[in-house]
Amino acid sequence: MRVSLFVTCLVDQLRPEVGLATAELLERAGCSVEFDPRQTCCGQPAFNSGYRSEARAVARTLIEALEGAEAVVTPSGSCCAMTRRYRELFAGEPEWRARGEALAAKTFELAAFLVDRLEVTALGARVAQRVSWHDSCHGLRELGLRAAPRALLARVAGLELVEAGLREECCGFGGTFAVKHDAISVAMADRKIDELESLGIDVVTGADLSCLMQLGGRLERRGSRIRALHFAELIAGGLPALAAAAEEPAR
């Protein structure tokens, strides 16, 4: 199957390794992978601030870039969920609404695509670590993303999945919320991190880089030994990705 990557602006600029790992996993699953550089962003930052016409302008760029693809895969539950809102976002523009809906219908979050669409779970990975999964809000509530990533982790040799009681609690990111109300945002992260530390895990992983930046940034500041890594990187890179994360110089 030919798959077009929607890497998301955050991955493109902050952690390209996640995009490369996504391509790597899709190839291991037998897909041929393309990337169309006309893509920028899904429009969510403006949408979340209530600026719908700005969000539409950006969404049109994404629709134009990717609507020709056979299938679109993105390493973000949140950005994938955003495409599902194009229908409502373009309610007043029938043509764009139809194009937005068509794109949403063939856009998938990476884990959901691998497990539910391709029915692939074994990706030949080995990671001898205690790992906890963070269920990001948008992936969980808007895409129902729960079983698919766990099915992938279950097939990683050596990996022990440790379920946190607070796995479905918000990490405190929330876009501008993280800076507008930074103290509350950090308190929310701390609540989760306190539990993760008590579980003695090595890695917290998830399907959204934004949440992992929030948890990872706070973990690092607290001097924690726990690493926050996108699951694509964890599975594709295995131990080398972990070593790289551990060796990243303190900033």
Place this chain on the structure above:
Amino acid sequence: MIHGLKAREFDRLSREALGDDIQRGAIGKATDLIRGRRGAAVARLPEWEELRERARAVKAHTLARLDHYLLQFVERAEAAGVVVHWASDATDATEIITGLVAEAGERPIVKAKSMVTEEIGLNHALEARGLRPVETDLGEWIQQLAGEPPSHIIVPAIHKTQAQIARLFAEQLGSAEDASAEELTAIARRILRQEFADAAIGISGVNFAVAETGSFLLLENEGNIRLTTSLPRLHLAVMGIEKLVPRLSDLEVFLRLLPRSGTGQHLTSYQSIFTGPAPGRGAAPRRGRGGGPGGAPPPARRHRRRALVGDELRRSSLQCIRCGACLNVCPVYRQIGGHAYGWVYPGPIGAVLTPQLAGIHEAKALPLASSLGGACEEGCPVKIALPEVLRDLGREAGEAQGEAPGGEGFGCGRWAWFMRTPRRYRWALRLARLGFPLGKRLGPFRRWAEQRELPRPAARSFRDQWKERSR
């Protein structure tokens, strides 16, 4: 002027609340307990989602034809012997009520728990006339003793520990500092019984009003509402216009949703339906203002709730049945509690209602005080699209800031311009990368970096690396 409104101070209040570990502990413990019970109660109803949809549809339908149902309700209620007064705002409402209380001879007043009376600052208005309304819901009574507004819609003293309540009672009532929960409730019962016996006026809210019969329904667990509405000679029920449902049979769905959502109960201990005064109890004499036969609801320009009715998204906020479920699942409420929201309604529904009922200029920080994770919407029994309304209000708050450079609106406009073509996108990111070392010390980045490490832009973007990979 809205009594007790402090939503402008959200930043200060929330920071203070974050420092109160005892309060955070109390709220966490109590909301976990309620969430557990709610989850168990909901799990036993396979038709839960269907009930939510029915409730949403009833409320949405009623709000879309609100004037029709309001007039029908008033006609039927008056036919049953109720006297109806219209109020267009808080001042209007408190003046009508204090007028009725004066006519009744300013006698002792007991109150059942009611959010709308908190909203209009009724106790404050009555106290200003030298009266002493006594809250009879245990939690509300505790809050009244403490001189604080409620911090949760259905559990007013949720932020207090038992030890704090024992100390409060010791200070105010002279009881033992280490009184047990049983002793504390026995003290409350003894004092409140005397208040009920002495009261001549009972004031309550309304949970639901039925247009076809002119009836209204009150739900409770403590029995204090039964006493408040039956022992005193005069019962004043205060109701927001959004409390209506068309038919008596519509109550079925709400009776199943509200107790389960609020406390995880299958049903509250008491449900009281009032259709006119009890036999032998005459209605109070009608007062002139607004209450005459054929009287119409006040115009929308003076009445904030009516102003909301015209907008389909905004009026969904009026579907709220005040169950508090969104508070219990809100990760922000859990950290900061109810008082930080600066008015009567806390949590997600407060962030939605306060800017709309008190004005966006009074509550600009509230719509942004949400991570938009959607736990509130998932928990809402009437399916209010809370994140969607918050986003919409967020834009209004941004515009209220004046769209200044650096403001939300200005930022979104610039951002969207850069994101519209891949070329501009690459320029923007090149600029961002150059500016990063400096930007780290500025504005949003600094606020991020104060307590968290800031992610550093990658040396080479994905798109650059991909170009090489494909070569």
